[in-house]
Amino acid sequence: MQQDVSRRGFIVGTATGVAAASVAGCTQSESDETEENGSTDDNGSAADEPSVPEDASVSLSVPTADELDGLYTPLVAFFEAENFTVEEAGEVNEGAGHFHVLIDTEQIEPGETIPNDDQHLHFGDGSERGVLDLEPGEHELTLQMGNGEHVALSLTDTQSVTVDGAGEIGLDAPQDGATFSTGETITFEPSVENVVLEEAGEVTQNAGHHHVLIDTDPVDTGTVIPTDDQHLHFGDGTETPEVDASDLEVGEHDVLVQVANGVHEAYPLATDPITITVEE
Template identity: 75%
Template sequence: MQQNVSRRKFVRSTVAGTVAGCAQTESEGTADGNSTSTDGNGTSTEEEPSVPEDASVSLSVPIADELSGLYSPCMAFFEAENFTVEEAGNVNEGAGHFHVLIDTGQVEAGETIPNDDQHLHFGDGSKQGVLDLEPGDHELTLQMGDGEHTALALTDTQSVTVEGSASINLDAPQDGDMFSTEETITFEPVVENFLIEEAGEVTQNAGHHHLLVNTDPVDTGIVIPSDDQHLHFGDGTKMPEVDASELGTGDHEVIIQVANGAHEAYPLATEPITITIEE
């Protein structure tokens, strides 16, 4: 899943050693596990992190068969060959995690990959991610980074065209509606350019409904919890129902939010409304 964390700054400490009167090139270790070399003038130069010669990565952003094109938010899928995908944290040889770069060039190997709207980190080891793209043409680059988000020379690039955006609105209930505890409340969301299906398999431009009660929408790419404030409708129903008694008496702010088959949140939610439950 995409990590929604504040930008982390890694200080790379380089230990450079020279021997007076020595003209040949020397190599020494660095505090972060990379090596440096000195040229004939005693200047330290850091070597690029190495990757296995037969390693490769691939990025896929398919188009749903049921739709006329690609719509945002959409799913990107990642694969790595002869390279270990793992969580961020420790730096291990031949291992790292995925990053998706949006409309920007790949990061030079050995540099720290930024964490911003154009550089999405998947430091939990995810092999898929939610992308929220504006309509139009985009160049997406998949780039591996090591456990400290240091860029590796292991990339794949794909151009995509986003036809438009998916949308969701709520026809019923309406803001201010009142219900008794003996009633069943039927939610009638209307979605466009998006497919409602059962949870389980993650497919393009598709997912299922969740009812959020007295809480904010879940951040993009984060798994929606399953509790009294986050009700899942993983059976793929298009009109979720809930017994008013389950919500309890009083005023409740409710939102319908959509997530993919793995319950990873899309930035696709109805405007909040307030309903009242009475005895």
């Protein structure tokens, strides 16, 4: 049965330490261009099925709830290709392409363009894993390879998953409107459910660490959280991040806490922003 998949979206995470929303998947404009250039013939009918190596295959891997003693969203899905080259979208090369995850929908007929929407997730940066934000319940996930112009290939793999619940985060302290003097320590006390806090380094299902964001918006799901003065990482797995008020300019600041996985790929778990004031 098809499920509601309209949580906060599904954005690809990158396997490197540098990412941006623009490479977190294929944009809709890319998909539209492909429909014009890559998937139909002059009469508007589906193009011939692109050929793939006979020994090529793909596989999708998401731990089951039984393996984890409960599976909670957001979750990380892993992709693998055998005898097939995984590369960024753009050029069409023989025996090469990129991954797509289809959620609670039929696979795309080979030769047709893969849509770009909440049920058809493009991993056009060549990623081999992605952060998925699913509604609790049963879902059917299909991994399908597409070529450089997002034309569907016959390489697919399907896995059914049951999501038991969702990660949650709130902020118990500081309170909105709190004032701190230069030299004070600002202690953040997030309340987290269904996510294990652990040190950065490895991608573990249902686990991650805190980041404090200052005067900036939450990072898109799956995108690597930058390391700078506005994005403070707490990769030691602490439950209560601390920030020295002296490190902030005097005045008002909007702050929030966001959780990311072991390689800093953002989860859609972010507290509502609060305003604090630093004074001399």
